[in-house]
Amino acid sequence: WVSALHAICTGAQVAFMAPTELLARQHAQVADSLFRESGVRVAFLNGEVHGKPRQALLEQLKAGNIDLLIGTHALFSKDVEYRNLRYVIIDEQHRFGVEQRQALLEKGLEPDVLLMTATPIPRTLALTVFGNLNVSTIKTMPKGRLPIITHLVDDSKRDRMYDAVGVEMQRGHQAYFVYPRIDDEGNSDLRDVQTMYEFLSTKKYPQFHGALIHSRLPEEDKISILNDFAAGKLDYLVSTSVVEVGIDVPNATCMVVEHSENFGLSALHQLRGRVGRSSLQSWCFLAYEKTITEDGKKRLSVLRRTNDGFEIAEEDLKIRGPGELSGIRQSGFLHLKFADLEKDVPMMAAARDEVDAILSSDPGLLSMDNAVIRQVLSL
Template sequence: MFVSEIAQSVTNCPGVGPAKAKDLARLGIASIADLLLHLPRAYEDRLQPVPFALARPDRPVNTTAEVVAHSYIGGGPHAATAPRYGRRDNRTLKVHLRDETGDAVLVCFGRNFLDRALAPGKQVRVYGTFLRRFGELQASAFEFEPVTDAQSTRFDRVLPIYPLAGNLAQSDLRRAASSALGQYGRHVQSELPDALRARRRLMSTAEALAAVHEPESVDHAKAGHASFVYMELFFLQLQVGMRAAERRSSRRPATPLPEGYRDRLLASLPFALTDDQHLVLQEIGRDLEADVPMARLLQGDVGSGKTVVALASALAVIESGRQVALVAPTELLARQHAQTAAELFDRAELPVSVGYLAGTIAPSARQTLLHAIESGGVDLVIGTHAVFTGAVSFRNLQYAIIDEQHRFGVMQRLSLLGKGRRPDVLSMTATPIPRTLALTVFGDMDVSSIRALPAGRRTIETHLARIGNEQKVYDFVTRELRAGRQAYFVYPMIDDSGVMSLKDAESMHEHLATRVFPDFSVGLAHSRMDDKTKRTTMDAFRRGEIDVLVATSVVEVGVDVANATCMVIEHAERFGLAALHQLRGRVGRGPHPSYCFLVYAEELTDTARERLKVIHGTTDGFQIAEEDLKIRGPGDIAGVQQAGYLRFRIADLGRDMDVMNQARADAFELLERDPTLTEPGHRSLRDAIDAAAAARRSTPFAFADDTVGDDTLGDDTGDDTLSEGTPVGRA
C-alpha cells in the first residue's frame, strides 16, 4: 500500500476527537495519509547535553541539575520568605538550579504550584532557552522531569516541531503521528524505483517517514526530509512530462475558426486593446485552430485586461457552434465575469447565451440551467466549482478557461476537461510566474503574458505605517470618504483566535464603525458569512451604499469598484507578496488617485521586512513575482503567507530549485526511455500515480483536492514549542 492510499480518518488516532480533527483540517489533514505527510518544520535535539555554561539565545540548554533553593519576586517586602497557601499569592516562584557547570534560575510566572515538583534537593532534567537577565541565567519557558530509571518520552531523543493550528499542541501532533507511523507508516510501499533511489541515495518512503517523525538524530531527520523533497518534485515533473507527451499525441484536424463575433466585440469596445492584448489574442487564436489541443497559461498583472481577451477568444469557438466553460474560484469572481460577459455581448449585439452556475443557485433554476447546458442551449457557462460536479454535462465542450488556476486542485481541473473531447485549455493567473518557474513547473504549457496596463489605469501610491500610527491613516481615509470616495480595510483573521495578538475583521468592523468612522456606513465581508449576506454586502459596496468595507482576503479577487481609492491592510506582515499585490490592485480602477496603506507590527522577521520593502518599491507584478521567489524562505505555511503558484506540501522553491532541476532531468530521462511507464522496473511509478489519482491527489505526495481551507488563518498558530529548534533543510 502506498501512503496516499491510507484513507482512514485521522480520528482513528488516539486523542483525536472532533475538536482536534477540526483544527487538523485547517492544516490540510483529514486522513492518516495527510497526517503522515504533515512533516515537522524543525527539531529539538534533546540527545546532546548542553549545560548552563554553554547556554546561548540560539542554543537551548539540555542538562541535568539539582534544585538548590526557592525564592520569590513581587508581592511586597517579604516576598522572599516561604510560600503562602490558602490566600491569593501575587508573587512569582523562582527555582534555583545547579548543574556541573554553574547555576541558573527557572522563573515560574503563574506557576507557583511547581514548588512541590521542583522541591530543593531533587534531581531534574531541564530543557529551555536561558538568557542572562538581572545578573543571572534565567528561563521562563522550559520543560522538566524528575530523574528516574523510567524511559523518558521528552528527553534522550530528537523531538519534532510541527506546524500547528487552533488549539493543537505539539504533544497532540507527536502522539498522533507516532501512532500513525507505527500502525501504517513503517509498512508502506515505496513509489520510486529501487534503481533511482539508489542512484540519488534516497530513503524508501517507510524509512523516510520514520526519519522525519521519530528521528535517531537531527541529521537522520534532514536525510528523511531531503528524500521527501526529491520525491515530491520528481512526481511533479513526471506528471508535467506525461501531460506534455499526451497532448502532443492528441491529434485533430486543423480547423479555421470564424472571426465575425470576435471582430464585432472588439469594434464595440469603448477602449482599444493594448499591443500585448492583441498579441495574446492572436496566440490563442492560432492554438484554437491547431491540430493539437491548446494548453496555454495566460499571466497578466492585476487589471491588465485578461478577462476581455479570454472572452474575445471564446467567441470564435462559440460562433463555430461549440460550447465554452469559464470557471473561477469564488462566487464573487464568477458573478463578476458573468456580468462582464453579458454587458460586452449585449453592447456588441451578439446572439450568445451565457449561463451562470454556482452552488447557491436555487434547485429549480439549477435543473433548468443544467438541461440547457446539456442540450447545447447555453453557449458560455460561467461558474464556480459547481461546474466540476457530475451533474453538469455539456453537449459539445470545446474550450475551458480556468481563472486563478492555482486556486483549483489539479484533479478538479482534470474533471472539467473530462466533460469534453480533449478541449482546449486556457489557464489564467493574476499572479505572474517567475521566469525560473515557467519551464520547470508549467513545462507542459505555452505561456502568454500581458505586461502593459490599459490606458487610464492610475499608479497606486503605496505607504508604510507602523501599528500605533494608524490614526494618520484613518485621518487620510476620512478625507477621502468626505470627498465621496470609498475604502477597504483588510485583516489577516476573521475573529480573535485567542492565541495570536492580531487585529481581526469582526472586532475591527465594530471599532471602525463606532469609533473611527461613525458618520459613514461600514460593512463586513469574510468567508464564514453565508453567500447571500456576503453578496448583499458586496453589491451594496459596489453601488456606493457602503463607504468602508472591512474584510479578509476574500476581496483579493473579483471586486471591481472604480470609486474605491483606499486600501488599508493591517498586519501587512502576515500576508504574502502575491496577496498584498492582489489586494492593492482592488483600487486604482477609476479616474481618481488611489492609495494603499500597509500597516505593520513593530516586531518584523527579516522575510516580512523584505516583503514590505518590495511591495513598497514597485507596482510591477512581474518584478514582485521574481522577488517573491528570492525571499520566500523555508517553513512558509500556506495560509495568510500564501505560497502562490503551487501548494507544495514539502518542497520550498526558494530553497529547492536545484533539486527541482535534478528531478526534472531524471523524470524526463526516464520518460524518454519509457513514455508509458510500462517497463517492469517502472511499475511502481504507474501504480503510485494511479493510486494518487484515486485519492484525488495530483501526485502521491500532494494535498488532496478537498483539503484546501478558506481564508482563515492556517499557519503556525498555537505553537507551544520552547524554541525555534533546528530548521529542516540545507544551510
C-alpha cells in the first residue's frame, strides 16, 4: 500500500488485481480504511457490477477521477479504460495466466508491476534467474507465529488424524477439510465434498458445527459461510480448493487435504497457509492414497520438510520445468542444448549481473567496448 500511495502521489493511477471476489473485497476494505482520510479515491470493480453503476465507474476511471481501482479479472475487460495507469499490483500472481496479466499491463503505458505470491510458479522463478524480475523475499514470520507442523497421512493413520483434529476443535479451535471434487460423478475413486461433509457431520463430528463450501455456490452464500467461519460460528469447513486464497481466520489450527498427491506444490502450500495465522500451534495433514507414485511422494516430502515458499517453488521448478520465458506456458521444460537451469543458476546469475552493469554504464551500447554486443543484438 505504501508503494501504491507513492505512485498515486506522482499522479499515476494504480490497478490492484486479485483472483477471487472475496480476496479483492478484503483488499478493497483495507484500502478504504487506510486511505479514507488521505483523499485517495478508491473504487471496486468485478464482473457483478453492471448497467449504470458500471458505466459511471468507467467514466470516472477514464477521466482520471479514480486513483486506485481494486478488483478481479474485470480490471482488464475490453470496456475498461484508464487515463494514466502506471502501476499494477497483482496478488496471488500464480492464479493468473500469462495472457491475463499481459492484458492488464496493456491498459497502461509500460506500467511498473508488483507481483505477490507465497509460492512463485516455475516460470516466474525462472524469470528471476534470467533477470527479468527483481525479487524481494520476506523471510521472517510475523511476531509470535509458530512454524506449521506437516504430517503425511496414509490409510493406517487416518483415524488418528481425525482424532487429532477433533481434539483441536474441542479446544475451541477450527479446521478445514479440503477435497478435490464437489460431488461423486460415479467415475472416480476420489473423495468429494458432498459425501465427506455427510460423513464428517454425522459419523465423526456430530457434536460440532460445520458447513460445506465450493465454487458452485452463489457468491453471496460463500461470503456468508466464510463470514460465519471467521466469526467462530462454525467449527469446521468442508471445501474444495476454493479456500486456497483470501481466507484469514487466526483461530483455525488444522488443515486436512485429502488426495493431496493430486494437488500441485504451490496449491498445497497455499492451502497450508490458511492455518498458522496466529500464535497458536497449527497442523497440516496431507492424506494420500496407496496408489501414490514416487514423484507424488517426493512432492509431499518437500512440504513436510519445509515451510519456505521459495524453497518449495525451487523444487516445483525442478519437477515441472520453467515453461516459456517469452511465451505463455507457465511450466514445462525448455530443452536447452547446453544450459541446465538447475545446475547453472550461479553462472546465469553472474551473467545477469554483468548485463546489468553494462547497461547501467552504457544503456545504448554506444561505447567501443560494447560495439560487438551491439552488432550481435542487431542481427
